Amino acid sequence: MTVFHFFNCAILTFGPHAVYYSATPLSEYDTLGTSIKAAVVYLATALVKLICLATFLKVSESDSFDPYQEFLKALIGFIDVAGLYFALTQLTHRNISQNHKFQAVGLGWAFADSVLHRLAPLWVGARGLEFTWEYILQGLEANANLVLSISLAGLGSLMWLRKNKPKTLIPIIYLCAGIVATMPSITSYLRRGLGWHLPKVVGFELFTSLVMAFISWQLFAACQRPSA
Amino acid sequence: MATVSKKPRNREILFDSVIALVFILVACVDLCDGATVVDVYRLIQYDISGVPFGSRLASINHHAASLHFAPSADLSRTVLLIPLRELNMSFVQEYIGGSKPLGGLIFLLPQIFSFKNKGGASSNHDDGSKEPLKNVLDKLEQILIHTNLPYPVYFAFEDDNIDTVLLDIKKNDASGQPATATTGGYKFVVSATEPKKVGSPPITNIQGWLPGLKTDGDSHQLPTIAIVASYDTFGAAPALSVGSDSNGSGIVALLEVARLFSLLYSNPKTRGQYNLLFGLTSGGPYNYNGTRKWLQSFDQRLRESIDYAICLDSIGSWENDLWIHVSKPPENAFIKQILEDFSSVAEDLGFQVNLKHKKINISNPRVAWEHEQFSRLRVTAATLSELSTAPELLQSTGGLVDGRQFVNEAAIVRSVKLIAESLAKHIYGHQGKNVQIFADNSNLAVNPSYIRSWLDVLSRTPRVAPFLSKDDPFITALKKLEAFLLVSLVYSSKYFACLKELEDHTDEVNLQREVLDGMFTFYDSTTAQLNIYQVASVTFDLLLLLVLGSYLIVLFSFLVITTRGLDDLISLFRRPPSRKMKTA
Numbered sequence: 019m020t021v022f023h024f025f026n027c028a029i030l031t032f033g034p035h036a037v038y039y040s041a042t043p044l045s046e047y048d049t050l051g052t053s054i055k056a057a058v059v060y061l062a063t064a065l066v067k068l069i070c071l072a073t074f075l076k077v078s079e080s081d082s083f084d085p086y087q088e089f090l091k092a093l094i095g096f097i098d099v100a101g102l103y104f105a106l107t108q109l110t111h112r113n114i115s116q117n118h119k120f121q122a123v124g125l126g127w128a129f130a131d132s133v134l135h136r137l138a139p140l141w142v143g144a145r146g147l148e149f150t151w152e153y154i155l156q157g158l159e160a161n162a163n164l165v166l167s168i169s170l171a172g173l174g175s176l177m178w179l180r181k182n183k184p185k186t187l188i189p190i191i192y193l194c195a196g197i198v199a200t201m202p203s204i205t206s207y208l209r210r211g212l213g214w215h216l217p218k219v220v221g222f223e224l225f226t227s228l229v230m231a232f233i234s235w236q237l238f239a240a241c242q243r244p245s246a
Numbered sequence: 247m248a249t250v251s252k253k254p255r256n257r258e259i260l261f262d263s264v265i266a267l268v269f270i271l272v273a274c275v276d277l278c279d280g281a282t283v284v285d286v287y288r289l290i291q292y293d294i295s296g297v298p299f300g301s302r303l304a305s306i307n308h309h310a311a312s313l314h315f316a317p318s319a320d321l322s323r324t325v326l327l328i329p330l331r332e333l334n335m336s337f338v339q340e341y342i343g344g345s346k347p348l349g350g351l352i353f354l355l356p357q358i359f360s361f362k363n364k365g366g367a368s369s370n371h372d373d374g375s376k377e378p379l380k381n382v383l384d385k386l387e388q389i390l391i392h393t394n395l396p397y398p399v400y401f402a403f404e405d406d407n408i409d410t411v412l413l414d415i416k417k418n419d420a421s422g423q424p425a426t427a428t429t430g431g432y433k434f435v436v437s438a439t440e441p442k443k444v445g446s447p448p449i450t451n452i453q454g455w456l457p458g459l460k461t462d463g464d465s466h467q468l469p470t471i472a473i474v475a476s477y478d479t480f481g482a483a484p485a486l487s488v489g490s491d492s493n494g495s496g497i498v499a500l501l502e503v504a505r506l507f508s509l510l511y512s513n514p515k516t517r518g519q520y521n522l523l524f525g526l527t528s529g530g531p532y533n534y535n536g537t538r539k540w541l542q543s544f545d546q547r548l549r550e551s552i553d554y555a556i557c558l559d560s561i562g563s564w565e566n567d568l569w570i571h572v573s574k575p576p577e578n579a580f581i582k583q584i585l586e587d588f589s590s591v592a593e594d595l596g597f598q599v600n601l602k603h604k605k606i607n608i609s610n611p612r613v614a615w616e617h618e619q620f621s622r623l624r625v626t627a628a629t630l631s632e633l634s635t636a637p638e639l640l641q642s643t644g645g646l647v648d649g650r651q652f653v654n655e656a657a658i659v660r661s662v663k664l665i666a667e668s669l670a671k672h673i674y675g676h677q678g679k680n681v682q683i684f685a686d687n688s689n690l691a692v693n694p695s696y697i698r699s700w701l702d703v704l705s706r707t708p709r710v711a712p713f714l715s716k717d718d719p720f721i722t723a724l725k726k727l728e729a730f731l732l733v734s735l736v737y738s739s740k741y742f743a744c745l746k747e748l749e750d751h752t753d754e755v756n757l758q759r760e761v762l763d764g765m766f767t768f769y770d771s772t773t774a775q776l777n778i779y780q781v782a783s784v785t786f787d788l789l790l791l792l793v794l795g796s797y798l799i800v801l802f803s804f805l806v807i808t809t810r811g812l813d814d815l816i817s818l819f820r821r822p823p824s825r826k827m828k829t830a
Contacts, residue, residue: 022787026794033798041805147433147779154790 476530481645489644495562
């Protein structure tokens with residue numbers, strides 16, 4: 019019964035990654051290797067991030083929102099972007115198109131994030147007898163995170179890999195990438211600074227992730243056109 | 247395609263094994279995080295000569311329901327949560343008396359019955375409901391003790407957490423949806439091991455000796471007066487049986503009398519020509535088994551030297567009259583003497599002492615009063631009690647209702663005065679004279695603050711003999727206290743030195759360890775923790791699975807259509823074999 023609930027939550031948390039992989043052409047071009055490499059890069063990045071957080075951040079006793087600390091946290095959060103940059107530019111795997119590469123990297127990135135941050139709490143919590151909505155919400159959050167990671171990877175590939183993009187779009191691309199990269203800080207602010215409850219935060223994340231995904235898609239399509 | 251992806255496969259396997267390792271590690275940490283954790287006290291489980299009584303199981307893992315369950319519902323897999331305030335005897339008769347199958351029972355007692363409840367603050371505001379509740383609980387306790395219940399039965403105290411749970415359960419039940427595995431609700435879990443027999447239940451008697459003044463020869467030649475109280479309890483919940491009245495009041499009175507007389511005896515001028523023997527006996531609820539063992543261990547000379555013994559039993563909540571129970575006919579000279587001493591003092595104090603005679607039936611194993619054990623060994627004895635009739639076996643033995651708030655300190659003070667004055671009359675031969683030795687405001691006055699603090703301590707200490715270990719801190723404390731009262735004051739002004747000397751003075755205060763006779767068998771696990779979980783139903787999980795499945799299917803179709811086109815999606819369903827090739 020509780021294993022059933024765990025199973026449900028696990029489907030919600032990790033299912034979309036698998037579906038994304040098998041539904042899109044990623045599976046046809048066998049990009050699993052790229053995804054795994056991206057996941058490894060994610061793990062390394064997470065380690066570096068942890069060290070930075072431990073070095074530069076004070077342990078806050080209260081759960082309140084401290085702007086300076088949060089700013090530092092956001093800065094450290096940009097290590098993610100560096101990791102993504104590394105994953106996108108330095109990992110020349112097989113000859114896969116840019117188009118698939120960023121998707122594979124984003125997918126691996128998001129999957130590693132889900133495994134690292136959500137699997138253990140899910141295993142411990144969702145198998146307990148006590149029912150809460152928390153793990154279902156976490157699963158939804160994982161979905162939003164998947165969309166955001168792929169968007170960020172897409173924007174990154176536009177920034178770093180594509181040479182002949184329309185000049186007018188460049189600031190927009192950078193702006194969007196900035197927004198997407200700071201999403202963790204924004205949600206943290208909503209949760210702790212404004213005291214939003216988890217369902218509201220997750221709703222916001224889902225909404226913004228879809229909006230950002232749409233914008234990135236449009237940008238990508240716009241960049242594709244002249245070259246195509 | 248399969249050959250191309252060989253290398254990543256290996257990595258995948260490595261990754262999987264890492265995940266598996268993490269899984270195993272995390273699985274070892276089995277967390278127990280209930281929404282609410284409540285202390286619960288199990289109904290006693292015991293056998294009398296092999297016949298089982300009480301709750302026979304300890305662990306619970308069932309859904310909860312309230313008393314408003316549907317009449318036709320099958321309750322064999324349901325725990326009923328019953329507040330004492332709503333309990334009606336017809337239910338008790340139907341389900342407990344009729345031994346219908348239940349998954350378990352949890353009785354919610356009002357806070358006034360909790361000995362952890364500080365100072366009876368809450369006992370003031372609902373005075374009106376106290377007495378009826380006490381009566382109901384008393385009846386329930388007697389029924390539960392004498393019934394064999396093949397399911398777990400627990401007691402818990404009302405608090406805000408469990409009240410909200412109860413409200414929710416009632417709401418569920420009222421809406422016609424009793425909590426079962428398919429509708430969700432609350433799940434009660436008590437994880438306890440199977441109750442084990444308490445091997446050879448120990449009983450410990452504590453005895454104190456206050457020697458009289460030797461004029462010539464051995465002090466053992468002096469006559470002896472014994473003051474005895476049984477100190478252990480028996481009740482529906484062993485962990486809640488504090489027995490403030492039965493027999494906490496007797497212990498307190500005995501300790502105070504011991505204190506007063508050791509003050510008197512510390513001065514050679516006021517040292518009486520009687521030895522005083524103070525006995526705190528165990529095994530009281532079980533036909534005064536400990537008393538019998540204690541008496542049998544006596545030296546023949548000592549037993550013969552006992553002039554008479556006064557047993558104290560339940561003297562903490564009377565108003566106007568006390569009873570002296572005897573088993574020798576009232577015409578007996580000693581009995582007459584005792585009654586005379588007591589009633590003359592009682593008259594001075596403004597109340598009445600009545601005599602009640604009950605013959606002993608030697609062939610009947612039931613011993614209703616402690617003095618009957620003395621009488622069986624031909625020692626003159628009487629029991630001073632507020633009860634007018636002899637209690638049945640396991641009745642008035644300090645169970646659930648016998649709490650601190652139902653005991654009147656003033657009554658104990660008056661009892662102590664009565665006992666001390668009449669003993670003094672006898673010892674110093676002041677019969678017929680109006681002398682008050684323990685007058686208020688004198689340095690020999692009865693001290694109400696001692697009485698209050700001892701009573702408070704006793705009212706927080708469950709004392710069911712089989713569950714008191716041999717070296718229970720309570721017994722050691724009682725022994726030390728008695729020793730302090732007696733020994734140290736005899737050797738006046740050397741209190742601290744004497745506390746150290748205690749071990750050497752086994753002559754003065756000692757413990758006697760015995761084993762309870764074989765008729766009773768007890769089982770352990772008297773307390774547990776109840777975890778209350780709010781659980782989702784199976785239908786909810788099934789629905790969730792359906793929703794998630796359709797979400798994934800929609801997502802899949804959407805992704806296929808946007809990235810490969812609609813035709814591709816349709817072709818997936820037309821040619822399943824090619825699909826297999828693709829995913830491989």
